Amino acid sequence: MSDLTFKVSAVSNGPGKTTVKARKFTMVIDEPPNLGGTDEGANPVEYLLAALAGCLNVVGHLVAKEMGIDIRALSMEISGTLNPDKLFGKTTTDRTGYKNINVVLKIDTDADENKLKEWIKTVEERCPVSDNLQHPTPIDISFEKKS
Amino acid sequence: MSDLTFKVSAVSNGPGKTTVKARKFTMVIDEPPNLGGTDEGANPVEYLLAALAGCLNVVGHLVAKEMGIDIRALSMEISGTLNPDKLFGKTTTDRTGYKNINVVLKIDTDADENKLKEWIKTVEERCPVSDNLQHPTPIDISFEKKS
Numbered sequence: 001m002s003d004l005t006f007k008v009s010a011v012s013n014g015p016g017k018t019t020v021k022a023r024k025f026t027m028v029i030d031e032p033p034n035l036g037g038t039d040e041g042a043n044p045v046e047y048l049l050a051a052l053a054g055c056l057n058v059v060g061h062l063v064a065k066e067m068g069i070d071i072r073a074l075s076m077e078i079s080g081t082l083n084p085d086k087l088f089g090k091t092t093t094d095r096t097g098y099k100n101i102n103v104v105l106k107i108d109t110d111a112d113e114n115k116l117k118e119w120i121k122t123v124e125e126r127c128p129v130s131d132n133l134q135h136p137t138p139i140d141i142s143f144e145k146k147s
Numbered sequence: 148m149s150d151l152t153f154k155v156s157a158v159s160n161g162p163g164k165t166t167v168k169a170r171k172f173t174m175v176i177d178e179p180p181n182l183g184g185t186d187e188g189a190n191p192v193e194y195l196l197a198a199l200a201g202c203l204n205v206v207g208h209l210v211a212k213e214m215g216i217d218i219r220a221l222s223m224e225i226s227g228t229l230n231p232d233k234l235f236g237k238t239t240t241d242r243t244g245y246k247n248i249n250v251v252l253k254i255d256t257d258a259d260e261n262k263l264k265e266w267i268k269t270v271e272e273r274c275p276v277s278d279n280l281q282h283p284t285p286i287d288i289s290f291e292k293k294s
Binding site for chain 2: 043057077103
């Protein structure tokens, strides 16, 4: 297949809230009051975990089909821990993003443990979002000034 | 501040669709039909770009305040390009995630170009989502089997 380009347009609704459009879909991102927002949506780092969940589901089903694994039900608990000091401009040796992300997949299947371990390994390698998180992804930021 | 932990719970609604809960918020992630979904929400890699947009908005306002930059309006166009071959199990030398992400910030402000360049550099360094994308983030995946 040829390369695919995905795009979003975002508008700031103030210091904590952002409205994002992707094709016909609107996503509202906000922060809780203690992080400077109005609590009208999940926050950016929760969106990041959601992106990972969605990707693992899609690639999980794709790889399961290839491997002959029947998924009767699949759910996930995903968590990540970060130190907000750098975000708020305080001195710290910690990075600003998640230090680690933990995923627990709950799967209803007849497949044995070894097959499931192989499945997870393949899913992780082929999932775009886990690749973008686990390996460096260049980001170019430019600006256009209106005044 | 002490470390913060963020959590989401996700349920697969089939091969393309995932419903994710973060606190009181629900996010619906899906794929368009040509990528195996039912097109009921933005897809995982669009959610990833949304997370970046939301984070840049929050940190952008925080750093602008510190630097005395008045943001009258802020919007963003974010895009990323990926080769889906590895995702679909085809042989390729390309990575499976975005090869690069491009952000154009449109800002209405009186600040001069040099100050805005310094602002962007600081925002990029302090934004958790850009950190998690630009630098390796460990992901641990385990599973619990029901049968």
